[in-house]
Amino acid sequence: MVDEGTRKTLSSIPLLQTKAGPRDKELWVNRLKEEYQALIKYVQNNKEADNDWFRLESDKTGTRWFGKCWYIHNLLKYEFDLEFDIPITYPTTAPEIALPSLDGKTAKMYRGGKICLTDHFKPLWARNVPKFGIAHAMALGLGPWLAVEIPEMIQKGVVTYKEKTEEQ
């Protein structure tokens, strides 16, 4: 199961209602609206809790998403690029979030930088179709992954701090 903090975060994200994929045209629009509303709420929540940890944007159709995520360790901010596509079977299938810059640097990763989610993620997602959306995937998948993997990688020296990246 997920930890307590994650559960709390999760519960504050609005649940979605429309079960539609990118191929469903009109219904997808509704789905996308709900996705955006959930994301906005999630981000707002994060900001309020002083826990802002990613930037995300999508293309026009809302099928391809990209952005950045960061993790603060020992007062240093490690920043990574982030990207994923909405699968055609979405929302039944969860999106596969990838951190290309970390490809090959850790075992918990598939080719192309797709992160290996925990065993719990997939059944949890499956149980919550169509209620979970992108925001949930971020909170439930990437957040915990970063919290576990990044410190380990930093310790191994695989990831190093890059002074003054292109942040702001």
Place this chain on the structure above:
Amino acid sequence: MAPATDWEEIKRLAADFQKAQLSSTAQRLSERNCVEIVTKLIELKLIDVIFTINGKEYLTSQQLIKEIKDELYVHGGRINVVDLAKELIVDLNQINNHVAEIIKGKEVQLVAGNLITPYYLEKIAREINEKLYLQGQITIGELTLQYDLPAELLQSSVMEKYLGKIIFGKQDPSEPRTFYTEEYITRTKAKIRGALMGLLKPTPVTVIVNHCNLSDRLFLSLFDQINATGVLTGRQVGALYVPSCYTKSQNDWVLNFYKQNNYLEFDALTRLGISDPKGYIKRLFSTEDMTFLSSCVIGSQIKQQLETALDECIASKSYLDVVSLLPSVLSDMDIENILDALLKNNSKSTVLFENTVFSTHFLDSLKQLCMPMTQKNAEAVVKSGAYQQFYLEKQLSKSADSGQSGHVDHKAERREERRRKAASGKGGGGTQGRETKTKTVKKHPRSKQVVNDADSDDGSNVVRKPDQLEVVSLEDVENIIKGALESEGLDDLLVQVAEYLQGGLNLTALTIAKETADKLLQDASLNRKQTHSSAQDKINILVNDIKLYEKGIKSFPSDQQVQFIKYLLKTLGSDIICEFCKYAANQCNLSVQVETLSVEQKNKIINDLTEEYKKPLTALNATISDQNMELFYQAIDTCLSDFGMILKKADKKKDKLLIQNHREKLISELEACEDPALSLHLAVLAIFTIATQSMLHCSGRQVPTVISFLKSLLKQEDFERLQLCHELVGKYLKASDEEKPDLEDVLKTEMPILKNMVQEIKKYK
């Protein structure tokens, strides 16, 4: 078109999303960090803030002041600083610091840890006003308790400030801490007036005050304004209210009582509630002449009554029972006091027994009743010798006390005698003691006693028992006066009167007894004087005789003298002793009835004599058996000197005369004598006297010796005749009864011859 609008909406949402993502994150700091930051800031003095006690909040000073003011307002204008601290959760010190700042504004004041605003005081004033109207009066004390504020503040900033503005009432002028309404005062006055009007007897102020439910002070201050018909005994709480009707009735009662009875009892006044009866009476009867006694006061009327009664009593020669005249409440002591004062004037004519005054005349009459008995008793006592006995004992004890030894006592005795004579002479003047007054009689023996004391030889103050011989007993007096007193109803005073009379009567009796005794004594001393001289004469004669006889004895040869001397002493010597004894016995008041004393009687008398006589007499008695004339004479000399006698000197002429007389006496006796033995004895003695011109005293047994002595002095025939006679007499004395008549006849013829011979011898000698 619908999808288009949907996509528009998506775009807008995407933009919103971006906007949301780009908006700045709230900079969330942990509490710990904040505390650190603030501490740092305070350290650097960049900010000035105040912590709350729980440490959760920071306040600026301005905020605190504002909050304090707000709290003050919420609490209605008054708040305790401590409560404030709790309310604002700020340290009390900080509150105090800022309170000081608030007070600077001069509107709010800090009183006993309370912040108080003017509008609060105003509110209080309104409340007080309401309460005042409700209660009628109010004290600062009450308010202090109610509002828990200092009295001064209430007094100055509330009551006095708002008096007449908000509070409508009056301040008690005597007690500035009390306020009341006009109505209340009027009401109270009415209440007090009513209470005082209703009172009939003195009542403590506290009772009135409690009853009316007032304060003492208010009562006292209002009392003056009420014009009550009564008096307060004091201004204190313990004072009494005495209604005038009570005072009036009290005075009336006292005046009436006094008018009726002319006396007042203190107890009665006390019962009426007069605490100082004496002072009260003095005030009430300032003009009256009153006599204050221990328990009451009596007026002059009673005294006058008493005086007149007394005068009457004296005049009527009777008695007066004072109790019947005086109020019954008087104690015995009071009566005594009154009588003392009254009797001072005529104490001579009255005597007081308990509470009955007797005039002396009355007592005299009683005394007269007793006089015969007294006289009788006195005489009886003298006659029985009890008086003399008593007197002698007194003298003896006195002399014993004065330590004089026995041998000089006869001097004292004589002096005593002299004094007695003198005293009796003095007493002789007052022979009519019966008529003399008791007082004078009383004085007499007392003064005499003083004289006696002064006269006593060593002058030492020997305590003598004030023993008076009781001639007249109490019972005697009682018996006599009983009848007289009983008839007057005075028998309860019988004993006292009797005692009084008995003293005087006894003295009278003693005087009488003394006179009688003195008379007796005078006689006795006269007798004694006579006995003295007669004894002296007798002894003189005897001594002289002895001396003459002794001379006669001297003519015998010395070996024969002893017999004669022995006989001489045995006869004449014991005669002398007898005389001495008789005299001494007389002196010692021993009675000697017989004329001649036997040896036993003599010894007994000597033993019974007092020391002064006993000693020389015993010595003399001893010399008789000594057969020594010299010793005998010496003893006689001492005896005589001790007895106060003198021995006359031997007179030769007189001696010759005596011898002649003796001879004549012997011859005449011889002439008359019939008895042959005695005749021979007398003849022999006479012949001896004629022959030797000296006297001889001998016994019949010594006759032969004398005859043989005469042989040389007589003619032969005379001697033979004498011898013959002697033989005849010897025979006659030894002869039996048958022979006696014969011898008697012979002697009868011989005797006249013998007598003639004596005559003849006398002639030729």
